[in-house]
Amino acid sequence: MHELSIASSIVESVLEFAAKNEIKKVLEVKLLIGELMAVEWEQLRFCYAAITRETAMEDSSLEIEQVEATVSCPYCSFRGRPKYWEDALSCGPIATLQCPECGKAAEPEQGKECVIKTIKYVAGP
């Protein structure tokens, strides 16, 4: 349940921002979460709803946008979407760090994000 740690970090950051600015109520928080991050969105939403109660963030919506993974290969200079292990599990393909071109070890370039992109709020004391 590291989703609770992440939800706590969201609430802490936004409330800190709210305390420094004139914010009456937070309406929406938009996150960017990378495809390579092991974050379960439903659990994150559940934790978020639970810990924003009785704060300026109560009932605000949590929008999550996924950042697609990209890799770069130091061997063949490939840059782009990773190779997916299609038949690993029935629930969906797994992104790997195998270069789609040459099969050697690629480096993750994008997809490890976990960022508050924007917040929408009502100004006022």
Added chain:
Amino acid sequence: MIRTIEASPDEIYDIELEHSLLEANARLARENRALLDAHGITAIDVMGAIGSGKTTLIGRLISRLKDRVGVAVFNGDATTSCDTDLIAEQNVPVVQIATVNGCHLDANLIGKALRKIDLNGLKLIFIENIGNLICPAEFPLGSKARVVVVSVTEGQYMVRKHPHMFLGAHLVVINKVDLAEAMNVSVAQLAHDVHMLKPDIKVIPASCKDGIGLDEIATELVAI
């Protein structure tokens, strides 16, 4: 990066924050790393499921290494001190990190642990993470390498069930290979699965009971 704006009452604002949620931990991890580097210490984050054999493996490695290099251990455990007690028998510095209900260690806890022991003379610190194959992946601690321990008793599909943990690993130990036949688990298939995810990673089959692979792991870790 926070842009501040003048607020008029009841007006709705939509502003960009670009605030990284894992940055606080990442910053502390960098501080830990700088402290370790300044003392010439390599920290190894040992990760794996409950019962994969992390503590036993660390114990066996310490027996092999402690006469050659200064070794210490940080034991992350949700509730008990039994792992710490086991390591303490070897007369090396050991810090118990009780996370109570926490599912992973974080850089803040490691920072505190680093202040509990005398770092002078140490070369290697084993950090035994909480037995969990998902949560610790996103929380760097300041270690130089991550070792993932997976044992044959966890079944044939352990690697593909937890890809994130292996994508961030530097060394994978397939433990308890003496039980592979009894468990009807293929060690070669487990190694193949790891290489599907990360082709260049070193995979070492091991058995703490029979001593298989332990010298090779010790050599790898000292070379990091």
